[in-house]
Amino acid sequence: MPLPRFLRLPPDRQAAILAVARAQFAEQGPDAASYNKIIEAAGISKTAAYHYFDGKGDLLDTVLDDVRARLLGALGAWREVDTAEEFWAALRAGSARLVAHLEDHPHDLALATSALSRPEDPQAVDWVAAVVSNGQRVRVIRTDVAAELLVRATAAVLRELDGWALAGHPAGAAEWSLLAGLWGPR
Incomplete structure (x- = not known):
């Protein structure tokens, strides 16, 4: 600080x-x-x-x-959606904005892994909580697990997906299926 x-x-x-x-x-x-x-x-x-x-x-x-604040700014605030299709589209759009920012800001890219591995930031936790809440409302995310646990698990998977992508592996359907598996019905 x-x-x-x-x-x-x-x-x-x-x-x-x-x-x-x-x-x-x-x-x-x-x-x-x-x-x-x-x-x-x-x-x-x-x-x-x-x-x-x-x-x-x-x-x-x-x-x-x-750098983390800049990445969250590029990601943008989560906007509530009304359908499962809109939910997945919004997640992919956020990911695309983040990738575009990193392509345009190579210094942020070089430091992104270090920035994202720091202790949780309340703004990042709020973003994930909004995603989980909206996903539960549109029935993409299960409701039989405590919301706080889902937020923490989702944040962990997103951090790992970010690290995977930053290491040069493009996020495809298999990577997104990690979230779908975590969130899906028991």
């Missing part, structure tokens, strides 16, 4: 610093990226940098949180 001084910077300045750091972490790798080079490329002094972040690890955490 960045220090309060960073959060008081104008949003465009915050975004610029994070963009430089995201590029460095993506291109060099989180371990190899140099905090000093990131600071220099962002045009801030070392003193200022330590007023914004506790160090390289704190900056990396902030960048990964930002």
Whole structure:
């Protein structure tokens, strides 16, 4: 989590610093990226940098949180649908938006696996909960299992599917069938 001084910077300045750091972490790798080079490329002094972040690890955490937020933004809010066909179409459309974002933002792609493997984010959990709730309403998702367990299991499968896709394996019918199997009738 960045220090309060960073959060008081104008949003465009915050975004610029994070963009430089995201590029460095993506291109060099989180371990190899140099905090000093990131600071220099962002045009801030070392003193200022330590007023914004506790160090390289704190900056990396902030960048990964930002990448996850960017991915969720690309995915978009879940919009309620009324039929099973619309439900699956909405899931595939969200996946397509996410893939398009990653194709257009290679730094996000390079850091996506790290960003998605971080502890759950309430916004991501809310998105999955909305999917599960809507899926239950349109009878795509079973109702004989506690909703909270279905949300957690769905989130885990989605994380693994994301990792699979990010490793260069296209998501096809077999991959989507994992969700259908999890959600289907007993």
